[in-house]
Amino acid sequence: MSGIRCVMSRALSTQHGIRGHSTYDVVVIGGGIVGLASARELLLRHPTLRFSLVEKEKDIAMHQSGHNSGVIHSGIYYTPGSMKARLCVRGAALCYEYCDRKGIPYKQCGKLIVAVKHEETPRLQALYERGQQNNVRGLRLINASEIKDKEPYCRGVMALDSPYTGIVNYRQVAESYRDDFQEAGGSVLTDFQVTHIEMVKESPAESPGGMEYPVVIRNTKGEELHCKYVVTCAGLFSDRLSQVSGGSAEPRIVPFRGEYLVLKPEKCYLVKGNIYPVPDPRFPFLGFHFTPRMDGSVWLGPNAVLAFKREGYSLYDFNARDFTEAVTYSGFRKLVLKNFLYGVGEMYRACFLGAQLKGLQAFIPDLSRNDVLRGPSGVRAQALDRDGNLVDDFVFDRGSGDIASRILHVRNAPSPAATSSLAIAEMIASEVEQRFEL
CATH class of the missing domain: 3.30.9 (D-Amino Acid Oxidase; Chain A, domain 2)
Known part of the structure; x- marks a missing residue:
């Protein structure tokens, strides 16, 4: 039975518009790496619920997730004890583990943060101490000759060596998250640009989902999905999508x-x-x-x-x-x-x-x-x-009115969101579970 469900899910995602079912327990809006990771995590935690992810483009990871530098960051820069620091360090470890498990190629090529002037060295030493507090593995300060050993053509008086920094193709990672989501029974609908998110206004008999699925999501073509709950991870359009459901214009x-x-x-x-x-x-x-x-x-x-x-x-x-x-x-x-x-x-x-x-x-x-x-x-x-x-931290927004108990907007998932995507997904999934009592 699960195999049939998997095949149906894959078939649905290769077309555009509304396919098969139009009622879901949870709909995730946004096919970037954070939306995909969050949808995947939620479905793995709640395999008996029906999930869909919708994306306005014809494919996933078309914007920030597919246009970044591809660095797996180690968590050096962020304030010790902050959410960003914890998520980056955990996210990097989870990213390497996930790539190993899925056979996704990466290179742990390391990073040097290089001081080219002596007046920069106090800031570099402070950065080293911050990285230590954040439990970043393998950090060490190196001198000019050691810089040459690692980067023969690089000039500097001192550098912070971060050997566990790496590189990966995040579009490939995002595609793997999508595959996991589909194989677990999730539906991915592309070419679905959301214009309205609102509570059902018709009587239960006139609504395709009835009052069991009281939220209606409408796209530019007039197609509708009905669901119980909505999570938005809309990246460059996160503020506008929040406003669609009565959320704040800020940030x-x-x-x-x-x-x-x-x-x-x-x-x-x-x-x-x-x-x-x-x-x-x-x-x-x-x-x-x-x-x-x-x-x-x-x-x-x-x-x-x-x-x-x-x-x-x-x-x-x-x-x-x-x-x-x-x-x-x-x-x-x-x-x-x-x-x-x-x-x-x-x-x-x-x-x-x-x-x-x-x-x-x-x-x-x-x-x-x-x-x-x-x-x-x-x-x-x-x-x-x-x-x-x-805004350097995560921002969640629930909109206003009747829909506030049914929707969670991820308004800001700050860099390094790609590195931290699996750890961010854990946090978002826990937030969703708490707010919606899944």
């Missing part, structure tokens, strides 16, 4: 595009593992770094500039609503004022490749303009509060 999602350079194939020997700068607490982002990829390429970057469209991967992508909402939001204006010079520098580096190269040459002096090409871009869903602060 607001402001999209930042990160643009990468790539090393020419014949120059990839210059980088063996991840090379990162010492983070500057004055600035909101980590800065340029060197990232080897599973396909053998090496990405350099990214910068961080306002994207004029929430899913705008090109400089010329523009959406009037997305742009207007971002620039008129008080939180964004305050962020710009607090980081004006940094923002101007990022825009300048985005326009002039030579400016990006200069920052990279501080770590690998042998790099030249002829060694690099413009590469891919990603868009980060940055949650901002009205005071211009980056």
